[in-house]
Amino acid sequence: MWRSRDVISARDFTRADLEELFETAKYMEKYAKSRLDVLRGKIMAVAFFEPSTRTRLSFEVAMKRLGGDVVGFWGAEGTSVEKGETLADTIKMLDAYSNIIVIRHRYEGAAKLAAEVAESPVVNGGDGAFNHPTQAMLDIYTMWREFGRVDGLNIGLLGDLRHARTVNSLLEALANFNVRVYLISPEYLRPRAETIDYVRSRGLKLSFHTNVEEVIGELDVMYVVRIQKERFIDPLEYEKVKGSYRVAPDMLRNAKKSLIVLHPLPRVDEIDPRVDATPHAKYFKQAALGVPLRMALIYLILS
């Protein structure tokens, strides 16, 4: 089901695809700190035109743990893009040099364009404000590992739900499951209407809230994202909403004992560091699971 596929949008993956990925990722956890030599001789090209820490490193580590090699760049500095080379030409070269390409770009649609140009599979490591499908897979994988299931969970999404590509992809991927989603944000930062229409048409149960306290007691998962400053078109709008939410220990007083707090990271100030020491904090575990999850993804595509 995964073989040779591009990974561009979370909408392209079914529940069965995700379950196969999760089972494989669970198997890969045993090898996340060692080596499973199944992709020897294969090369991954990493083309990151936008900053990244976790996504890039976990893709690279995953490929190396599988016995493959990695080439690539981050930031266009030092590449021919600086001389004016087009994205399509850069991708054609990477395609010739490698077996799989992972791309991150500030513009929406860059990964799709790359997939059209390249014969090798292309994986979207985040483009623009809309798509970050592998992060969504990782987010749901973390829930599946923590609760042993996804169906039946009450999931709160908190923060900049409009510009965060992780939220958009997460909503699309969650539409495969029987969950309830609480969208908690200032009105201006609600997800795009197009996304809401899509997930509702797939039967996802949604409700809108501005106040965390109002729903905190119901949640099994609270997924927090930073206000995506770099994606605001109007800086005045940013000034209005910055610092709208901050998850602190007192906010969690009325939460279920089993509530888990997730965050794709990086965080700025939306989660008080004192939350890290509580049993609710699972965001560092989530980041760690990025390695086995991406090992599974690469393995399923390339093997």
Ligand code: NCD
């Ligand atoms: C996210 C991203 O780049 O979209 N980071 C990540 O991949 N873990 C989230 C963010 O930048 O806020």
